[in-house]
Amino acid sequence: IRTVLDAELAVRRVFEAPTVAELAAVLDASAVVRSPLRAVVPRPARLPLSLAQQRLWFLYQFEGPSATYNIPVALRLRGPLDEGALRSALGDVVVRHESLRTLFAEDAEGPYQVVLDSAEVELTVAATDREAIHEELGHAIRTPFDLMNDVPLRAWLFQLGHGEHVLLLVAHHIASDAWSMGPLARNLTAAYATRVTTGDAPGWEPLPVQYADYSVWQREMLGAEDDADSEITRQLAYWKAALADLPEELPLPFDRPRPATSSYEGDRITFEVPSGLHEELTRVARERRASLFMVVQTALSTLLTRLGAGTDIPLGTAIAGRTDDALDDLVGFFVNTLVLRTDTSGDPTFAELLDRVRGKDLEAYAYQDLPFERLVEVVNPERSLSRHPLFQTMLTLNNTEQGGASAVASLPGLSVAGEPVAAGAAKFDLSFRLAERRGEADGGVVLEGALDFSTDLFDRATAQGIAERFVRVLTALAEDPDRRIGDVE
Structure with a gap:
């Protein structure tokens, strides 16, 4: 618009x-x-980090290199693979996206980006077998980046024999996000197809902007915090009021006391919301002029309250952060995190609670430009190495086909399928991830669910029980929106 x-x-x-x-x-x-995003010409001699990158750089300096912010995507390739064309295609993608050939440095004035004129992505080729592939993938995914010396993209090609390979790409979050895996995979497959068929580099149109342009534009758009009329001052004022007196952490049915320092070790439980239930939840959303996400948030807030977390429920959620068309096909760190606070007090009905959620969420969306990283610094909760600041439970609902595997087009001579990978890191106590997918049995839309949990705190059986109870709460909401949340088991 x-x-x-x-x-x-x-x-x-x-x-x-x-x-x-x-x-x-x-x-x-x-x-x-607001002013449109355009390429910055001429570029300033010193390229600032975006505000989100700045927070990750702080964590990198504070915690040291780790795999916590590694983002993987893996593809299983069947058929004759041209390894030379793949190496060239990786180079083509790095040429296209400056973010993938950016190093990070710091001096007396603070951190800054160093965009390399050229860079080579290391493609590690290794022979393995189907029994060992998941262990090999896990080891590769957990390999940390040195952000001062390593470009933030790595690739592995695992040879399984008989014309079968698994290609793993791992990007650091400081240069990418989950949405970025879509354009990254599309560009890589297009470049590979061109290299195989013509031997030449792809002749695609240049991107309208690069990530460094966004970093400069973001700071200009938000303005200065010492300017009372700036956008960042307006948004900071909202969030400081909205998150006043936020609980430091939610008491949940932990199996163990919280350690002094989180190990970030995690595991995953998967579950599914069947098409019939998805249809009923969508109907409830439509009748209340809400989104499906708001309905799911209502159910999760109910669940956490019933698990003993109290009636003041802060949840984190990710938003794409691509508020300008020029960013749609760019690889970079744009995703932002919103803290959505739900008041479940007074034993409301599901419908009443959904109305509360809707009102607060729509408020929050109007202030989504303030980077979460800056919000943490300003709200300044008690710092702890044992828990995530401001919230410890995350909820995401993906209703767009932006994942790396789903974005891959066909490749010459190859069949391509997504290869499931899990980073094995848990940044939160609990993270509920839902994605819409067309069901195979009846053609209806199902919600594929995953619950990532911290193994510092939860046993697998406990997490399994929480996931099952979540589906029961969703079912109860769909069956009777006028039911009081205190009556839900």
């Missing part, structure tokens, strides 16, 4: 004016449009 109509439209307005006629009236009175 901003690009095509030169108008600014808050997410809240879409929910409040859901018809075309209502939206047209809202657009006529829309706010001033």
Whole structure:
């Protein structure tokens, strides 16, 4: 809407004016449009980190190199693979995305980006077998990056024999995010196809902007905190009020006391929300003018309250952070984290609680530009090496096909399928991840669920029970939105 109509439209307005006629009236009175993102010419001699990168750099310096922020995507390839073309294609992708050939440095003025004119991504080739592949993948994924000397992308090619390979790409979060795995995989497959068929580099159009342009633009758009009229001052004021007196941590049914320092070791439980239940949850959302995410958040807040977490429930959630069209196909760290606070007090019905969630979420979406990393610094909760600041339970719902495996087109002479990988790291006590997928049995949409949990705190059996109870709460909500949450087991 901003690009095509030169108008600014808050997410809240879409929910409040859901018809075309209502939206047209809202657009006529829309706010001033923010400045568009464009390539910075000439570039400043010193390229700042984005605010999100700045926080990760601080953690890197504070904790030392680790695999906690490694992002993997793996593909199983069947058929004759041209290894030379693959190496060249990796180089083509690094040429296309400056973020993948950026190093990080720091001096007396602070950290800054160093964009290399050229860089080679290491492709490690190793022979293995189907029994050992998951152990090999896990070892590769857990290999940390040296951000001052290593480009933030690595690749492994595991040879399984009989024309079968597993390709693993691992990027550091300081240069990418989950959404980035889509354009990364698409660009790699397009480059490989061109290299195999013509032997030449792909002739794609240059990207309109690079990540360094975004870093400069972000700081200009948000303005200075000592300017009372700046956007960052406005957003900081909202979040400081919204998160006042936030609980430091939620008491949950832990199997062990929280250690003084988190190991970040984790495990994963998978579950599924069947198509019939997904359809009923979507119906509830539509009737209450809410999103499916808000319905799921209502159920999770109910579950945590019933597990003994109290009635003030802060949850973290990821938003894409790509608020300009120029960023859609760029590899980089844009994702932001919002803290969504739910008040479950007074034993409300599901419907009443959903209305509370809807109101607070729509408020929060209007202030989504403030990087979570800066929010932590300003709210300044008690610092601890044992828990994540501001929230310890994460909820994400992915209803777009942006994963690396789902973005891969066909490759010449090869069949391609996603290879499941788990980073084995748990940044949170609990992390609920849901993704919509078309079911094979009835063609309906199912929600594939994963619960990542900290093994510092939970046994696998406990996490399994929490996941099963979550599905039961979702079922109870769909069956009777007027049921009180205190009646749910």
